[in-house]
Amino acid sequence: MGEAVIVVALLLVAVSATAAVAVRDPVRQSLVLAVLGVVLAVLFTVLQAPDVALSQLAVGSALTPLLLLLTVRKVKRRGRRRRENEP
């Protein structure tokens, strides 16, 4: 029964990774990346690599989305100024 869970985990990673590439908007992409991180952690656990899974969980669940969204906020504010200066 061990193989079934590996297959499901691999499928989940494949689908969410493709979705992460297909989504173009950074905000929506950071959401998909967060879910991809969780699914990757599950795949590593299923393949008996708990240390790697813990690294993925620690970094991917809160740190990466925070960095991404802070950057989006800074870039969006800078964009707003440029639009005003050259109508």
Add this chain to the structure above:
Amino acid sequence: MNRRRTLLAVVEVAAWWAALGALWLVFVTVVDPLELAVGAGVAGVAALAARGARRAVAGW
């Protein structure tokens, strides 16, 4: 007045320390003296952080 405030502070940190120490014991599988010592230290650090956070949010 100041004495009362430090007493309150000590009680708060001690409460956090006891709770977090118990949590450490729950996390740990094998319990030996070194484990208890490290747990006490870590619970102390976390208790001080908890108090600092509460005061930072409450605005001194």
Add this chain to the structure above:
Amino acid sequence: MNGWILAATAVLGAGVGATVWGVATGPLRRRVVAQNLSTALACPALLLLAQGYDRPAYVDLALVLALLGPVGTLVFARLLAGELAGDPPRARALTRSAAGLGAGVVLALCVAVGPSRALLKLLVVGVLLVGGNLLASRALSGGMAGARRG
């Protein structure tokens, strides 16, 4: 045929699979709820795998996910407060059912593990998981109204 791993496969395939579809399509408010549900369902799956593989060390993974999952959703609630203010996400039934599933899995594992420190650890993970996810969905649906620019 290990029942625990089978249950984990079911939770992963159906639950987490649905959240992956939910986060990849649809309006922003549904994607944010799907992200919250993905951690709310992956954590019980990790607990089931820890029991299925008979490795109590894997419970640490579920513990970290139960702690940081809701924090990740808080990040989205906080930094997307502006976009979400228009149509706040309403997913009370879904979040409740995910929390119920999480609680059920934790209780089943507690019965299987039997009275010991490991049982306490499972309870701690369960409380963090259910409390965290219910609160994160509350933050999503309007808890962050005043935090638009801060």
Add this chain to the structure above:
Amino acid sequence: MNPRTRLWLVATGGAGLAALLVAACLRLPRFGGDRHPYGDRAVHASLERHTANTVASVNFDQRAFDTLGEMTILFAAVLGCVVLLRQTRDEHRAHPEPADVARPVRRYALLVLPVALLTGLYVVAHGQLSPGGGFQGGVVAATALHVLYLGADYRALERVRPVGAYEVGDALATSAYLVTGVAGLIGGTAFLANTLLPYGTFNTLSSGGTVPLLNAAVGMEVACAVVVLLAGFLDQAVEIVDEGEDDDRAGDGHHHEERGK
């Protein structure tokens, strides 16, 4: 070199790479086979030195020099971010406004902060026993601190997190790792060799010789590095405002400090 020829170059290069990859994969041992020459040696060396978690033994004992490289890579990356994200002359700091967050969310943040900090340090301390270690625990501990920004506002976080102290902590932890390594050299064996301390009894906190020390050093280094990194990002996103930038906060009479970083 018009796009067409560039496309052809990519196609031929890619095809060659694909062919080599397939050839290599065909000669790999079968998935799930039981012949693991490196694995057996690593597990043997790990058990010989009473380190329960073989990954930690590989990370901090057999290949400690590579971990030194990884740690300095993180140190250099955060250094680069601090330099790039600094406040330039034409920018000024607008004080972050207080954000009123729902009461249960704030209480949850104040509860999760110590618990996540305790969990992070637990993962670091038990690096050589159970899954985890310096890197993972350090990130969890650093993220725990930033729950304050999520649960309250950036002012609250700034009160709790003096960035200077964390920059010093980052440097101290990196040098602690190096000093432990040099101690091996002075001890007469080799740089970062695990021959200094007794290996202790198996599966206890003091087992593994210098592995726990290196684990703790990396844990502190990663925690401080992530705090400094996030400080740079948060400053840019929340506080630092360009001269002409349309900033609705700048208008409502906030006291701006004209000081360079």
